[in-house]
Amino acid sequence: MMLTEVTGVASAALPVQALKDHLRLGSGFGADGLQDGLLEGHLRAAMAVIEGRTAKAILAxxxxxxxxxxxxxxxxxxxxxxxxxxxxxxxxxxxxxxxxxxxxxxxxxxxxxxxxxxxxxxxxxxxxxxxxxxxxxxxGFGDWAAVPADLAQAVLMLAAEYYENRHETDRVAGLPHAVLALIERWRTVRVLGGGAR
Known part of the structure; x- marks a missing residue:
């Protein structure tokens, strides 16, 4: 089996402003968009992890x-x-x-x-x-506004975790407990090694 994306998620579809609000980043200092590329990368990474854990496509x-x-x-x-x-x-x-x-x-x-x-x-x-x-x-659920609230919050929390700890190299791998709790109901339980669905 090989699964590939035919169309990716456009940068404009990512909730960069929502992540800025979540992080309480300042604005009005003449460099408002300076960190957008970094935030976009953290959002994409967080979405990939959560999609991998839940088998749900966040954005369409x-x-x-x-x-x-x-x-x-x-x-x-x-x-x-x-x-x-x-x-x-x-x-x-x-x-x-x-x-x-x-x-x-x-x-x-x-x-x-x-x-x-x-x-x-x-x-x-x-x-x-x-x-x-x-x-x-x-x-996918559609655009960001259509994403269920708990999955959207999990993405923002994980992206914020990546952003805030981007310089630390000795952290223990794993998802924060709050993120795990938010995505738990979306996880698909597989039995018999995935043979029975």
Whole structure:
């Protein structure tokens, strides 16, 4: 399995001003935007950590999932939530010849914890030997205003932690307890090593 971002998060979509407010950074001194690049980097790092821990895309973007075969012949879990739409489902043979699955062959179950594609009426077509499967989908809560309050607060708190301790090199790794508490309800519990979803 390989999951890649087709579209990234634009700088303008990041809550740099919200982080400045959270940090109580001063303004009006003629250098208001001087630290924006640094703050943006800390926000991106904090989002990546929280998304990794929760399997939730904080801000909306498009992903491409590449698989060697279906998880099951009648359904395929998607590794990131929430999924808003599936743009395409394509099966490639060993020579790279693509077959786009008709939308009538599948449907999206847009569960906030475990989204998946389900075969509609019949099983998914078999993936040829040495072929692959690509699913392009949109995931994320939307813009910053649409992010649930607890996840938004966790991102700001973790980004602030990174900012305030950016010069310390001997800190113990791990997330602050307050951040862990905020993201706990969003974590997906996997059983059987992820085999059952």
């Amino acid at each position: 973007r498009q992903y491409k999932l590449v698989l060697e075969d279906w998880r099951q012949a009648d359904e395929q879990p998607l590794p990131v939530a929430p999924v808003g739409a599936v743009a395409s489902v394509t099966v490639f043979d060993a020579y790279g010849v693509a077959t786009v699955l008709d939308v009538a062959r599948w449907r999206l179950v847009a569960d906030v914890a475990r989204p998946k594609l389900v075969a509609h009426g019949v099983l998914f077509p078999a993936v040829p030997e040495d072929g692959r499967l690509e699913i392009v989908f949109d995931a």
